[in-house]
């Protein structure tokens with residue numbers, strides 16, 4: 003669906019750019035891509051980075067996982083604002099104990115065919131597709147606003163994903179994307195959105211520097227080189243803005259924590275994917291990535307109302323969880339709307355009021371930024387960007403905006419994930435957590451930008467401005483110079 007009154011913002015007056023090509027390298031870790039470019043391994047990406055002043059380091063959203071982490075790029079919104087708080091979620095409003103329990107509107111997962119429902123879960127707000135007169139989509143899962151006819155790979159996508167996922171052969175998906183990218187360039191739409199999934203798929207199989215991962219980066223680089231040759235021959239290279247982004251990083255996993263069994267052991271019979279038919283459940287556990295999970299407690303109101311932090315703490319659930327090796331952080335929302343978080347060594351409170359944040363802690367400071375009051379979103383980003391939990395003041399708080407957000411957010415330490423069964427094939431590398439290796443992502447924009455540190459939600463308004471357009475609605479991101 004197109005947003006209303008397009009004429010007021012579909013303008014490219016005064017902009018040097020007429021077209022946008024957005025490449026999502028799903029799962030590209032900042033350090034890995036930067037090192038490959040520095041080593042001269044990816045010349046086409048290097049030349050785009052050179053135009054923009056280097057590979058930028060951005061912080062993605064929490065949870066750092068495919069699906070939710072696409073939303074900041076395509077809509078300028080955090081997943082909490084968009085009410086898509088995870089790769090799996092439960093909706094208190096939609097979960098009808100008397101009716102169908104296994105799917106929307108009560109429960110969702112974006113695995114396999116269920117990913118087709120992703121667009122339906124997004125809010126009625128414009129995406130990049132709504133801002134351009136013509137577009138083509140290639141293997142990217144967020145297609146809201148894209149005409150099905152322009153979704154070039156919609157028929158082949160389930161097939162190439164199944165081969166990638168079950169046979170560890172993401173080379174096919176990468177090659178399909180590479181070929182479709184050059185075809186799309188020939189057709190000359192104003193927007194091309196193209197996702198490459200080999201880096202993520204092959205990273206899960208082994209680690210983020212595995213030979214197959216490096217080969218995926220090289221395939222992408224060759225595709226970009228071929229697309230630029232085509233653009234040059236069509237005389238469109240200089241009017242094309244390139245943006246290369248990643249939705250999350252990756253870090254190697256040596257231990258899987260069985261969070262569903264852990265919660266069972268704490269006295270909460272647990273509903274989780276794929277065990278969704280339990281009648282006696284006291285909580286639901288919805289894992290993302292698998293470095294983070296959200297827990298929804300059933301309380302006096304059934305599943306209808308959020309259980310505040312005070313009640314969860316009174317049962318000593320945070321302590322019990324943090325005593326498990328591999329749990330980095332737990333967070334919940336207090337009855338008056340603050341976010342409380344705890345690590346093994348300390349606890350902290352985050353409070354936002356009128357766009358300003360206050361932060362206090364006890365014990366060891368979880369964000370290493372010291373106490374403060376009344377700082378805006380920009381200062382908070384600067385102070386916590388390089389912390390052990392990047393941008394946590396914003397990222398934990400934004401998630402609780404979602405009606406579908408859990409009562410308790412759990413984030414794993416590096417080296418651990420939170421899903422011991424049912425991840426087939428087994429994952430040896432993880433994302434989803436609020437730790438630097440998974441939150442820091444590379445962003446390349448082929449236009450000189452001063453900004454070095456920003457949120458992925460900032461890419462959306464920055465790019466619109468470079469194309470002479472304006473966001474049509476309120477968004478979370480901020481345009482960068």
Ligand SMILES: [Zn+2]
Nearest residue numbers: 029068202206
């Ligand atoms: Zn992944």
